[in-house]
Amino acid sequence: MRPTIKTENRFSGNNTNATIRAVDWFYQIRRGWTAYLFLLPGLFLFGLFVIYPMLYSLRISFFDWNVIKPIKSEFVGLKNYQVLLGEPIFRRAIINTISYTLITVPAQIILALTVAVLLDQHIRFKAAFRVAYYLPVITSWVIVTLIFEYLFNSQAGFINYVLRDALHLVDKPISWLADPILVMVPINLLGIWKGVGWSMVILIASLQAIPNEFLEAAAVDGATPWQRFRKIILPLLRPTLVFLIVVLVIGGLNVYISGLLLTNGGQPLDKTHFILTLMYKETFDRLNFGGGAAISYFLTALVFVVSVVQLRLLRRRVEV
Amino acid sequence: MILPLERRWYHRAIIYTILLLGLLFVVIPFLFMLSTSFKTQQFTFEYPPRLIPQQFTLNNYIRAMKTDLFFLYFVNSLFVALITTSATMLISAMMAYAFARLDFLGKETIFYFLLIGLMIPPVMLIIPQFLVAKNLKLLNTLAGLIIVYITMNLSLQTFLLRSFFESIPSELEDAVLIDGGGRWTIFWHIILPLSRPGLATVAIFTFLYSWDEFPWAHVAIQETTRRTLPVAIALFQNQHLTQWGQVFAASTVALIPVVIIFIIFQRYFIQGIARSGLKG
Numbered sequence: 001m002r003p004t005i006k007t008e009n010r011f012s013g014n015n016t017n018a019t020i021r022a023v024d025w026f027y028q029i030r031r032g033w034t035a036y037l038f039l040l041p042g043l044f045l046f047g048l049f050v051i052y053p054m055l056y057s058l059r060i061s062f063f064d065w066n067v068i069k070p071i072k073s074e075f076v077g078l079k080n081y082q083v084l085l086g087e088p089i090f091r092r093a094i095i096n097t098i099s100y101t102l103i104t105v106p107a108q109i110i111l112a113l114t115v116a117v118l119l120d121q122h123i124r125f126k127a128a129f130r131v132a133y134y135l136p137v138i139t140s141w142v143i144v145t146l147i148f149e150y151l152f153n154s155q156a157g158f159i160n161y162v163l164r165d166a167l168h169l170v171d172k173p174i175s176w177l178a179d180p181i182l183v184m185v186p187i188n189l190l191g192i193w194k195g196v197g198w199s200m201v202i203l204i205a206s207l208q209a210i211p212n213e214f215l216e217a218a219a220v221d222g223a224t225p226w227q228r229f230r231k232i233i234l235p236l237l238r239p240t241l242v243f244l245i246v247v248l249v250i251g252g253l254n255v256y257i258s259g260l261l262l263t264n265g266g267q268p269l270d271k272t273h274f275i276l277t278l279m280y281k282e283t284f285d286r287l288n289f290g291g292g293a294a295i296s297y298f299l300t301a302l303v304f305v306v307s308v309v310q311l312r313l314l315r316r317r318v319e320v
Numbered sequence: 321m322i323l324p325l326e327r328r329w330y331h332r333a334i335i336y337t338i339l340l341l342g343l344l345f346v347v348i349p350f351l352f353m354l355s356t357s358f359k360t361q362q363f364t365f366e367y368p369p370r371l372i373p374q375q376f377t378l379n380n381y382i383r384a385m386k387t388d389l390f391f392l393y394f395v396n397s398l399f400v401a402l403i404t405t406s407a408t409m410l411i412s413a414m415m416a417y418a419f420a421r422l423d424f425l426g427k428e429t430i431f432y433f434l435l436i437g438l439m440i441p442p443v444m445l446i447i448p449q450f451l452v453a454k455n456l457k458l459l460n461t462l463a464g465l466i467i468v469y470i471t472m473n474l475s476l477q478t479f480l481l482r483s484f485f486e487s488i489p490s491e492l493e494d495a496v497l498i499d500g501g502g503r504w505t506i507f508w509h510i511i512l513p514l515s516r517p518g519l520a521t522v523a524i525f526t527f528l529y530s531w532d533e534f535p536w537a538h539v540a541i542q543e544t545t546r547r548t549l550p551v552a553i554a555l556f557q558n559q560h561l562t563q564w565g566q567v568f569a570a571s572t573v574a575l576i577p578v579v580i581i582f583i584i585f586q587r588y589f590i591q592g593i594a595r596s597g598l599k600g
Binding site: 025032034035036038039041042043045046048049050051052053054056057060067070111114115118119121123127129130131132133134135136138139140141142143144146147148149150151153155156157158161165193197201250253254256257261264276279280283284289292293296297299300303304 | 332335336338339342343345346347348349350352353356365366367368369411412414415417418422423424425427430433434436437439440441443444445446447448449451452467468470471472474475478502503507528531532534535539549550551553554557558564567568571574575578579582583586589
């Protein structure tokens with residue numbers, strides 16, 4: 001497709017070669033102008049609202065940012081990051097975020113795998129089950145969070161009713177939303193409850209790609225259902241599971257709306273923050289844009305490192 | 321199918337029991353939302369909690385829509401979602417076409433550049449986006465929401481459509497080129513009409529994204545009358561801690577379009593997710 005006047009030796013300082021290269025470039029750019037027109041609107045938006053903000057945010061994180069007069073902002077180097085790491089509230093937010101991830105990701109995957117395997121059998125109302133299980137995924141975080149807030153109400157909430165009057169597990173109502181540890185229960189449950197349907201759909205798609213002959217042959221050879229699951233299904237699902245784990249971990253580290261609404265922005269005493277709710281408070285309540293930008297860069301770095309490490313570890317296990 | 325030869329009745333019983341139990345967990349919260357939205361104020365926290373309202377009322381809906389302005393927020397949300405969806409479809413289809421069919425300098429570089437959009441957590445962009453929008457006087461406007469929503473969807477939808485376009489045979493296009501037609505003609509009259517399922521997937525996911533989006537709308541809109549539904553519902557609940565009837569009436573109204581779209585276009589959902597791991 002490309003014009004063939006390309007030079008043999010790209011690195012020679014030869015003058016004619018350079019000329020030919022320039023002509024080559026010019027020619028290609030002229031040839032490509034239709035393509036650039038097709039790309040223009042998208043790239044313009046992408047540059048303005050993704051690439052530029054990304055770099056701008058890095059810059060802000062090194063400043064004591066003055067929102068009213070940005071030019072008067074004071075360069076503070078890494079101070080925003082240092083302050084952050086020394087702050088107990090931030091450390092608490094990291095612990096909350098990581099434990100949220102460690103709880104919700106495995107739970108979502110185990111439940112989704114169970115449901116996907118069961119829905120892959122010869123059963124009735126398959127489509128109806130699938131729709132119902134997927135409903136939480138398409139409902140906005142705001143709505144499902146408010147529903148959970150209602151259900152976990154301390155005086156007359158449904159959960160306390162079930163625990164106290166139906167199951168007699170506790171003798172007085174639990175104030176789920178007022179305690180910094182207990183409030184993590186509805187937040188984590190919500191994360192699991194809302195996420196299962198999405199993993200389920202992806203797992204169903206991968207299950208359907210497994211040839212039936214494998215399983216029938218194994219069954220004929222006398223393999224029990226559990227053996228078939230363990231030795232055939234699970235190994236074949238590994239790439240999908242790796243994908244799910246990586247994506248869900250990223251989602252877990254980005255937990256935001258449920259935390260913000262259920263804890264009313266970190267109440268009580270800023271002990272219930274997640275990384276992003278703290279970023280919101282730092283930036284838009286305390287107007288410390290520099291500190292907020294540092295938090296968001298910290299999170300980005302965390303997401304990046306965790307994803308790379310996971311891919312390394314899990315890929316290797318896939319190959320073995 | 322894992323258990324193709326398992327036909328014993330108790331296997332089935334176990335399977336249905338587990339699935340129904342799961343169904344119960346999934347559906348109960350929604351049932352409470354729905355039933356509370358029809359309850360009068362004094363029964364929103366009755367003890368023991370009931371799923372069937374003792375006194376059935378539509379007042380919550382009427383008050384939410386009229387006095388609490390949720391009809392306005394609904395219109396705002398619909399406006400933002402419709403513009404975002406159509407613009408995203410057009411812009412990302414154009415980009416996808418260039419990547420799928422045209423040859424140009426820097427193709428790979430630009431493509432990897434777009435990949436960044438898939439990797440960064442969207443919320444990390446909120447602070448600088450806020451400042452950019454402030455400088456462009458886009459804060460407190462629906463246009464500010466729309467532009468950011470389009471941008472945040474571009475990478476993913478471009479990738480989805482590119483793979484879709486690549487599966488369309490290129491002979492048709494060659495015919496048009498020989499007849500002297502341009503690339504735009506091909507794009508508009510051949511590629512787009514042949515890509516309806518792909519475009520439908522893009523449309524559904526972009527619509528839902530825009531309809532449900534909270535973090536950016538929460539930051540970018542201060543003006544009461546410009547709120548979208550998720551922000552309006554969250555802030556309403558924050559101000560009126562006990563008015564659960566109205567909160568859930570508004571939530572139910574917000575949920576209806578989503579459920580309708582989902583049930584009609586289920587097929588595209590499943591395909592779209594399976595194909596690209598799109599997040600709903």
